[in-house]
Amino acid sequence: MSLLTADSVSKNFGALNALKGVGLSLESGQVLGVIGPNGSGKTTLFNVITGVYKADGGKVTFEGRRITGMATHEICRLGLVKTSQIAKPFARMTVLENVFVGGLYGRGLSLTRAREDAYEILEMVGLADVVHQPSGSINVAMRRRLELARALACGPKVILLDENMAGLTPAEIDGALELLHGINKNGVSLVVVEHVMQAVMGISEYVIVLDYGEKIAEGTPDEVVNNRRVIEAYLGEEYA
Amino acid sequence: MSRGLVTGLVLAAVLAVLPFVWPGYHLSLLTIIFYWIGLAACWNLMCGYTGYIDFGSAAYTGVGAYVAGILMIRLHLPLAVSILAAGMGAALVALAVGWPTLRLRGAYFAIATFALAEALKQVAEEWASLTEGGIGMTFTIRLDEMTYYWLYLGLSGLVVGLTWWIEHHKHGYGLKAIHEDEEAAAQVGVGTHVLKIKTYALTAFFIGILGSLEANRLGYFKPDDVFDVHITIKMVIMSLLGGMGTVIGPVFGASFLQIIEDILGAEFINYYLVIVGVIIVVVIMFMPNGVARTILLRFKKPAGAEK
Amino acid sequence: MLFIQALTNGILLGGIYALYSAGFSLIFGVMGVVNIAHGEMIMLGAFTTYWLFEILRLDPFTTLPFSLFGLFVLGYLLQRFVINRVVDAPPIMSYIMTFGIHLVLANVALLAWTADPRTITTSYSGANFKLMGITIPYIKLITFLISLAVVGGLYWLLHHSRTGRAIQATAQDRRMARLMGINVRQIYAVTFGLGAGITGMAGSLVASFRHVEPAMGLPYTITAFCVVVLGGMGYIPGALIGGLILGVIGSVSTMVFTSGWSTAITFFLLFLMLLFRPAGITGRGIVE
Numbered sequence: 001m002s003l004l005t006a007d008s009v010s011k012n013f014g015a016l017n018a019l020k021g022v023g024l025s026l027e028s029g030q031v032l033g034v035i036g037p038n039g040s041g042k043t044t045l046f047n048v049i050t051g052v053y054k055a056d057g058g059k060v061t062f063e064g065r066r067i068t069g070m071a072t073h074e075i076c077r078l079g080l081v082k083t084s085q086i087a088k089p090f091a092r093m094t095v096l097e098n099v100f101v102g103g104l105y106g107r108g109l110s111l112t113r114a115r116e117d118a119y120e121i122l123e124m125v126g127l128a129d130v131v132h133q134p135s136g137s138i139n140v141a142m143r144r145r146l147e148l149a150r151a152l153a154c155g156p157k158v159i160l161l162d163e164n165m166a167g168l169t170p171a172e173i174d175g176a177l178e179l180l181h182g183i184n185k186n187g188v189s190l191v192v193v194e195h196v197m198q199a200v201m202g203i204s205e206y207v208i209v210l211d212y213g214e215k216i217a218e219g220t221p222d223e224v225v226n227n228r229r230v231i232e233a234y235l236g237e238e239y240a
Numbered sequence: 241m242s243r244g245l246v247t248g249l250v251l252a253a254v255l256a257v258l259p260f261v262w263p264g265y266h267l268s269l270l271t272i273i274f275y276w277i278g279l280a281a282c283w284n285l286m287c288g289y290t291g292y293i294d295f296g297s298a299a300y301t302g303v304g305a306y307v308a309g310i311l312m313i314r315l316h317l318p319l320a321v322s323i324l325a326a327g328m329g330a331a332l333v334a335l336a337v338g339w340p341t342l343r344l345r346g347a348y349f350a351i352a353t354f355a356l357a358e359a360l361k362q363v364a365e366e367w368a369s370l371t372e373g374g375i376g377m378t379f380t381i382r383l384d385e386m387t388y389y390w391l392y393l394g395l396s397g398l399v400v401g402l403t404w405w406i407e408h409h410k411h412g413y414g415l416k417a418i419h420e421d422e423e424a425a426a427q428v429g430v431g432t433h434v435l436k437i438k439t440y441a442l443t444a445f446f447i448g449i450l451g452s453l454e455a456n457r458l459g460y461f462k463p464d465d466v467f468d469v470h471i472t473i474k475m476v477i478m479s480l481l482g483g484m485g486t487v488i489g490p491v492f493g494a495s496f497l498q499i500i501e502d503i504l505g506a507e508f509i510n511y512y513l514v515i516v517g518v519i520i521v522v523v524i525m526f527m528p529n530g531v532a533r534t535i536l537l538r539f540k541k542p543a544g545a546e547k
Numbered sequence: 548m549l550f551i552q553a554l555t556n557g558i559l560l561g562g563i564y565a566l567y568s569a570g571f572s573l574i575f576g577v578m579g580v581v582n583i584a585h586g587e588m589i590m591l592g593a594f595t596t597y598w599l600f601e602i603l604r605l606d607p608f609t610t611l612p613f614s615l616f617g618l619f620v621l622g623y624l625l626q627r628f629v630i631n632r633v634v635d636a637p638p639i640m641s642y643i644m645t646f647g648i649h650l651v652l653a654n655v656a657l658l659a660w661t662a663d664p665r666t667i668t669t670s671y672s673g674a675n676f677k678l679m680g681i682t683i684p685y686i687k688l689i690t691f692l693i694s695l696a697v698v699g700g701l702y703w704l705l706h707h708s709r710t711g712r713a714i715q716a717t718a719q720d721r722r723m724a725r726l727m728g729i730n731v732r733q734i735y736a737v738t739f740g741l742g743a744g745i746t747g748m749a750g751s752l753v754a755s756f757r758h759v760e761p762a763m764g765l766p767y768t769i770t771a772f773c774v775v776v777l778g779g780m781g782y783i784p785g786a787l788i789g790g791l792i793l794g795v796i797g798s799v800s801t802m803v804f805t806s807g808w809s810t811a812i813t814f815f816l817l818f819l820m821l822l823f824r825p826a827g828i829t830g831r832g833i834v835e
Contacts, residue, residue: 052423071433072426082427090420093413101413106429111409154429293639295583295646340822345833347581347780348821350642351772354583358769359814366807469765473650476643513654520647524640525632 001064003028003189004049004080004158009058010213011041011048018044020213021058026158026191031184033204033221034193037233041213042193043085046160050082051075062158076106079157083150083164085193087143091136095127095146098135099153106154118153125149125179141172148179158189165199173199201225209233252397259389271389271457273498278396278450279471280478280490282443285403287476288484289415290436292346296353297475299337299360300330300444301451302467306364308452309377309461319381323452330448331441333360338440343433361467376462379455388457392450396491399446404487415439419485470513477516480523548680553802554795555681561794562691567749567767568774569698569786570742573705576781576833577718577738579638580630583645585771586764587652588618588743592750593759594660600667600754607667607755608689614747622743627736634735649764656761664758672756690752695787697745702783704741714738718781766810773817779827788828 008021019041026032034042047053049060051072059068062080090098096118103114122131125145130138135146144164151159161180165173173196180203184190194200200207201221208218211233217224224230259267279297287293307329311322337356341349364371371377383391406412414435417425426432455461474497482493501512571585582588592614599605599613625648633640675684705711717724717734725731757763774793778785796816800809826832 050427052426071431072423073429073431076427076429084424084427088421088424090417090424092420093416097413097416101417101425101430102428104410104413105431150428291637291639293642295642337818340818340825344821344825346639347575347579347642348776348825350581350639351583351769352817352821355769355772355814355817358765359811362807362810366805366811473646476646480643511658513650514658517647517650517652517654520650521629521644524644524647525629 002026003030004060004062004191006045006049006060007058009045009048009060010056011044011053012056018213019048022210022213022215023058024191024208024215026189028157029184029187029189030206031180031190031192031204033200033207034191034210035195035197035200035207035224036210038195039212040210042210043162044213045210046082046162046191046193050080050160052082073105076154076156077108079155080160081106081151081154081156081158082160083147083162085162085166087140087147089135089138089143089146089150092134094132095122095135095138096131098146099149102150102153103155106156114153118149121149121152124182125152126175141168144168144176145179148183152183152188156188158191159183160191160193162193163195164192165194165196177203197225248401252393255393256390259386267385267389269498269502271385271392273495274389274392274396275450275454276474276478276494276498277491278392278399279447279475280482280494281396281399281403282446282450283475284479284482284484284486284490285399285406286440286443288479288486288489289406289412289419290439291419292342292436292440293350293476294353294440295350295472295476296355296357297447298467298469298471299333299353299357300447301454301471302357302360302364302463303330303333304448304451305455305461305466306371306377307448308456309379310370312379312381312456313377319383319456323449323456326452327445327449330451331445334441334444335437338437342436342440357467357469357472361463364463364467371463374462374464376460376465378460382456382459385457388453391453395446395450395453399443400487400491407487411435411439416485473513473516477520480520549802550799552681553799555683556687557795557798558791559683559687559691559794560798561791562694563749563752563790564770564774564794565698565787565790566694566752567746568771568778568790569701569783570744570746570749571768571771572775572778572781572783572786573701574739574742575775576783577714578630578634578641578735580634580641580645580739581638582742583642583768584649584652584764585746586766586768587649587656588622588746588764589750589753589767590656590759590761590764591621591652592618592747593754593757593763594656594750595747596751596754597665597667597759600669607669607751608693611693611748611751614751615744618747618750619740619744621740623736623740625743626739627732630739631732631735634732649768653761653764660761662761664760666758667754669755684756686756690755693752694749697748698783698787701741701745705783710734710737714741770813773813775827776817776820776825776832777827779829779832781833782827782829782831785827785829785831792828 002025004026006022006024008023009019010021011019022045036042048055051070055068059066061067062078067075099118099121100114103109103117109117122128125148127142127145127149130142148164165176168176180190192200192204204221207221207224209216209224209230216233217227217230258270283294283297304326308322308326311317311325312319337352341352365373414430417430418432418436422432451466455466478493478497479490481496482489567589571582574580574582595614595617596607596610599610600607630641630644633644671685675682705715713729713734717729717731721731774786774789777792778789793813797809797813800812
């Protein structure tokens, strides 16, 4: 049984059909990539899965349980956590406190346990030096890591990463990929949305491609890059 | 921690015996100061921490006064029971109002609460068979002046202490996360809607108790007094002056404003609101963190990275 | 018959509700600012008309351009020099700020003009005609028609003028508008001026049949909020729909109960709307 499935999910914003019956399925331990040009519905898909938006059709299940219609924080507590495309740290709280909140609420830990846990996670993602700084004052690459650390603090089984590597330098991307590999090895399944092809292809075992709110292709990274519709829709525009 | 506790106990003891040393006129000033510390601390606990602005807190002093008034005067229930019921009545109203509005943008909450206080005032005016309408209600049973002082001291201490406790525990981090970014807070598991409602009802409970006690202390009240928008105004400005979202802010803000008001006296009341308005605008323009905090931060700027 | 009369009164009243709510909706829709000082714009418009009538004997309806211009300038300056300072801050800052402005305007007016209610009595005050047994006061009818015309004009301006389109672009995406070379702060100031200006006109119209006094603003702010929630916050035609509905409800419930109850009923309606349909009857309001 799949860990996370989305079945013909659709979402409209007024006249705009942002998602037209998109499905995906994630096995335990897997890394799934979701790619597509800007505005193809990747972020909307994540928001529907995590209950930020209400789906207009279709259903989402997590560990066999229907989660469509549940609130974001409930879904988070089940172990399905999203990071945002625009890193949104709680700017006036310290880096530590940011992660700490995740442990307190996402996992329901005690104050002491959540604090210890937060230190450990920050150590792991490489933010040990800035734990007591206000999170508004750290740079973009660090914010991305903080976003990830905050998600990890919730004790997730699955993390949905929404362009967590956007705006990073190639070297930083390599670092981030390595970190994600490590997280995945520890048993956390990942769904990775990226605009940067290189980043997704390097880590995903399976990839789905969205265009104008529809799934136009899926397969292993190799299959997908050679798919004609994908080249037309997505790579075509970039390589033209 | 334990040193803080000792300091707190000593302070409480000193404040509790203060009226004996300094009786008469000062007792009523001290009483009123602690009343306002209590109210401002309630407002701050909800609005300062979550960033949702309540412009109708007077709804809860009013509901409190009327619940207690009706129970004591019409049904002859004991004072303690009536006061507790006043708090619960206010909390219930807060639940009913908070439920729909706290899901929406803060703008809806701000004006819905603003409208609430006015609407309740109208109801109290019109429903004369229950409330005596504009004629007002008079309490026959009252407490001794010293008791009011101790009650306000205790209640304001309780609310400030509660704020401190919340600040350092799970709820406080949740509230601060909501203030920073509600969507992100939900993403890490904070049940934002319920947390806001709980906090709101809790503060309304205390405002209801304080409002009913104050109506009882003054002995007589009518809709215009207890639903007065200026009650809310004072709560806002006291928190703002002291620093919103800080434990001690409302204590400074309320003491400062109440003493100033006392010095300037009744003559001044016409200009008072103009000046209060100007202060609000100027504070927001130049010192959005509150006057007290801005000044403190200036002093300890070099080390100021921690908060 | 009594009911149809109340209905007619409600519709006539609804026009002016729509007019003074449109400005509130505009300001919220474009800048996300909740203008707590909204009622004071009405009060100032009403006093503009009162003094022009009292001193220069100008007919109330000829004073409309003055209140439009006067309030536009006030609104423009307020946004330009005061509120613009907090547009990038969390929105609550702007609420508290307009709350402060509300206090200043209402209480300065109180100091300057005392709390006495004043009325404007013209040769045609109280005059009316009967149409199929229904009494229609001239003043209310003219007020209604002018209100519709002004709301229509605002709508046209937003959709067909250069400035209007810049306002709409800014409302949709501030950063994008900035990239397109729109001076966002200037547009904000113009928007606030526009909102205040038409609200001032509503004040002038109100002055022709209601008391004029410094404390009159607050109930108008609250009514405007109800109207705008009914019609959808930030959606201008919604103000028209909400205004008419609220006008009718207010007028009918005043007939059945008293005006005090009517305020309470209005609030209860607002509460139900927020509970079940926060985006307004049209579903086009800005909610989250």
